[in-house]
Amino acid sequence: MQALSNRKKVLEQKKMTLVERLYLPAIFQGMGITLRHFFRRKATVHYPEQKRSVPAVFRGLHVLRKDENGAERCTACGLCAVACPAEAITMEGGERKAGEEHLYREEKYAVKYEINMLRCIFCGFCEDACPKEAIFLETTFAPASYDRNDFIYGKDRLVEGFKRHELVSPITTLKEAQEANK
Amino acid sequence: MLTSAFYFIAFVTIFFAIMVVVSKNPIHSVLYLVLTFFCISANYIFMLDATFVGMVNVIVYAGAIMVLFLYVLMMMNLNAIAEQKRSVLFKISAAVTGGMLLLVLVAALKDANLQIQGSALEAEQRIGSIKVLGYVLYSKYQLPFEVASILFLVAMIGAVVLGKKDNSTKTIGIEPVK
Amino acid sequence: MTLLSLLPTLILIVALFAVTMLVALYSTFAERKVAAFLQDRVGPNRAGPGGIFQPLADGVKFFMKEEVIPVASNKFLFVLGPCIAIMCALMTGIVVPWGDTLTLFGASIPLQIVDLDIGILYVFAVVSVGVYGIMIGGWASNNKFSLMGAIRASSQIISYEISMGLSIVALLLVTGTMSLHEIVTQQHGMHWNIFYQPLGFLLFLICAFAETNRTPFDLPECETELVGGYHTEYSSMKLGFYLFSEYINMFISGAIMATLFFGGYNFPFMDNLLQATGSQNLVTIIGTAFLFLKIFFFIFFFMWVRWTIPRFRYDQLMNLGWKGLIPLGIFNVVATAVGLLFFRN
Secondary structure: OOOOOOOOOOOOOOOOOHHHHHOHHHHHHHHHHHHHHHOOOOOOOOOOOOOEEEOOOOOOOEEEOEOOOOOEOOOOOOHHHHHOOOOOEEEEEEEOOOOOOOOEOOOEEEEEEEEEOOOOOOOOHHHHHOOOOOEEEOOOOOOOOOOHHHHEEOHHHHEOOOOHHHHOOOEEEHHHHHHHHO | OHHHHHHHHHHHHHHHHHHHHHOOOHHHHHHHHHHHHHHHHHHHHHHHOOHHHHHHHHHHHHHHHHHHHHHHHHHHOOOHHHOOOOOHHHHHHHHHHHHHHHHHHHHHHHOOOOOOOOOHHHHHHHHOOHHHHHHHHHHOOHHHHHHHHHHHHHHHHHHHHHHOOOOOOOOOOOOOOO | OOHHHHHHHHHHHHHHHHHHHHHHHHHHHHHHHHHHHHOOOOOOOOOOHHHOOHHHHHHHHHHHOOOOOOOOOOHHHHHHHHHHHHHHHHHHHHHOOOOOEEEEOOEEEEOOOOOOOOHHHHHHHHHHHHHHHHHHHHHHOOOHHHHHHHHHHHHHHHHHHHHHHHHHHHHHHHHOOOOHHHHHHHOOOOOOHHHOOHHHHHHHHHHHHHHOOOOOOOHHHOHHHHOOHHHOOOOHHHHHHHHHHHHHHHHHHHHHHHHHHOOOOOOOOHHHHHHHHOOHHHHHHHHHHHHHHHHHHHHHHHHHHHOOOOOOOHHHHHHHHHHHHHHHHHHHHHHHHHHHHHHHO
8 A cells, every 4th residue: 555645654563682572671670660669759648637739829719809898899890701711600780779888899789790610611811801809719629519500609609708718628829838837 | 987988978979970960051060070070089088098199180180171171161151051952862872882881891890909908008108109109100100101191292282283273375355464 | 186186286277267367358458558659659548547457447348248149140159159269268378387396385386287298289289279269250150251251260270380380390309399398398597499499480480470360460350351350240248258369369379489489487597596595486486477578578579560560461371371481391390300410419
C-alpha cells in the first residue's frame, strides 16, 4: 500500500540482546525504583485533620458582599449574568422601599439572585464584571447532595453572613495555612 | 487392626471406582477417580509403608494427570445431556472386553506369591525406603527403567510433532511481518 | 502412645494453625500497606493506631457479607472448592521444621510436627492437590470467567510444577535427602544451599510465584481480563477462604524457600552463641525468630514484586515455563551432577 503522506514512520523492533532477553536486570532495576519510592515522603493529605492549602486567588463558591454598614451592595444590574459564559446566574431586580436603607445600599436591589452551581464553571468573570464590588469567589466548594435542586444557590446561601465555610471546607487558603503554622 | 483398616480402605476405593463408572456427569467421574487415587495412595502408605510410591502416586496421578483430564473436560464443556446414545452392540462388546481384561488380571494374580518373605521390618525397608527403591531401580531393573524412559521420550516427541503448526501451507491474506 | 506424649504435638498443631492464620491475616494488611508505600501513599490507617485493626475489620466484613450461591451452580462443589483450597494451604506447614529442639520440663520437643523422610514430596503432593480447589470452584460457579480462570490456573500450575520439580532435583543431588529436617541440619551455621544452588533457587522462586498465583503470574484471577477469575461468583467468607489460602500459600512457600535454600532456623554464629550462653533453648528461640525473619522477607518480596512488575500475557507465561525454565532446570540438574562428580571426590 502506498503511503498517503511522507510522515509515516516505520517502527522497527530491534532484536533484544541476551541480557535484555534475560529480563532479570530490567526487573531488578524496576524493583530498585519501587523500593526508592517506599522510603519517599508520602503525598497523602490526612483529610479531616489536614487540609490542602490553595492559593489566595482560588475561585470557589460565590458570596454577595455587604458594605461597611451591613447593607447589600448588589443592585441587580445583571452585568454578572451577561458576563457569565455558563449562563448560571439569574436574578430579579426590585425597588427599595422606605425604611429598608439599612438593608440595601442603593435604590435598586436583587429580590432574587440564583446561581446554579452545577452550571457554574468558576471562571470568576462575574467577579470582574461587577461594578459594585458585590460578588466575589471564595475558597469553599459546593457540598455534595442527592438533589439537583440543592445546587441552585439562592440569596439565603449567597449573601455574606452565611457561614458556609465553617460547615464544609475541604481546603484551606494559603493565608489560613500560614496562620495555622504560626 | 491393620486388616480391618485394609478392608475399610479397599471398600472405599472400590466404592469410588464404581462411582467413576456410574456417574452421569464426566466432571464428577474425574473427581471420583481422583478420590480413588487418593485411596490407592492411602493403601500404599498405610498398608505397605511405601510412602514414596504413595506420594508420587498423588503427585503424578491425582496432581497432574487428573488435572489435565479435568482441564480437557472443562474445555469441551461436556455435561450429562450431551452424552451420546450408544448402541446395544457397543455396550455388549465393551462388557466382553472388560470381562476379558478382568479374566487376564485374575489369572495372572491367582498364582502369584503375595506373601512377604522375611520379617516385617525387612519388608518395610525393602519396599518403602527411597534408597532401596533407587538402588533396585538403577541396578536390577535398569534396563526396563531406561526402556520406559525412552518410551516416554518417544511419546513426548510425538506429542510435540502432532502439536506443531504446519508451516508448509501458506497463510492467506495478511503478510507475515519480517 | 499415651495422650500426654501427644500433647506437645497437639499444642504445636494448634500453635501452627494460629500462627499461620495470624500471619495470613496480617499479610493482607501488609499487602495494602506495602502497595501504598510503594505508590507514595500511606495505606489504611484509620482502624486503630496506624490501622493495626484493619484486618479484623476486613474479617468482620467478610463474615457479615451476604452469601450468594448462584442458582445454576453445582452447590456441593461450589462449597467444596474454597474448602479444598484452604485445607491444602494449611496442610503444608506440618512438615516444615520451625525450629530446633526445645527442652521443656525435661523433655526435648522438636519444633516440627512430623519429620517425613519424603518431606519435599509431601509438600509437592499437597500443592498439586491444591489446584483442585481452584478448578472445582471455578467450574462449579457455572460462569465463563470463572471457568477461564480455573483452566488457566490448572495449566499454569502444572506447567510450573515441572520446573519446580527440576530445581528441587538439583537440590536433592546436593543434599542427598528429602527430609526437610535433615536438609536444615545440613545447612548448620552459614552453609546455606543458596551458595551451592543459586540457579536452582532462582527457578524455585519464579515457580513459587506461579504456584501461588501471585503477580506477575496472577492470570487465573486477573481482574482486567476475567473480572475476578475463578472466584468471580464467590462472596462472603467463601471468597475470604480463597483470598486467605493465597496468603497462607505465600507464607508457606516463604517458609519452604527459607528452609530449602536459606538455612531454615540456622543463623550465623549460632555455635558461638551456644558456647557463650550454654542455653539450647535460647538458641532455638532465636533460630525460630530468624526463620520468621526470613519468611517475612520473602512475603515482603512477593508483595514488592507484585507492585512492580506487570502481568504476563498468557503465551508469554507458557513460553517462559516450557521454553525457558524447563531447559534451565534440566541444565541445572546436569551441571550440578557433573559438579558433584568432580568436586565430591
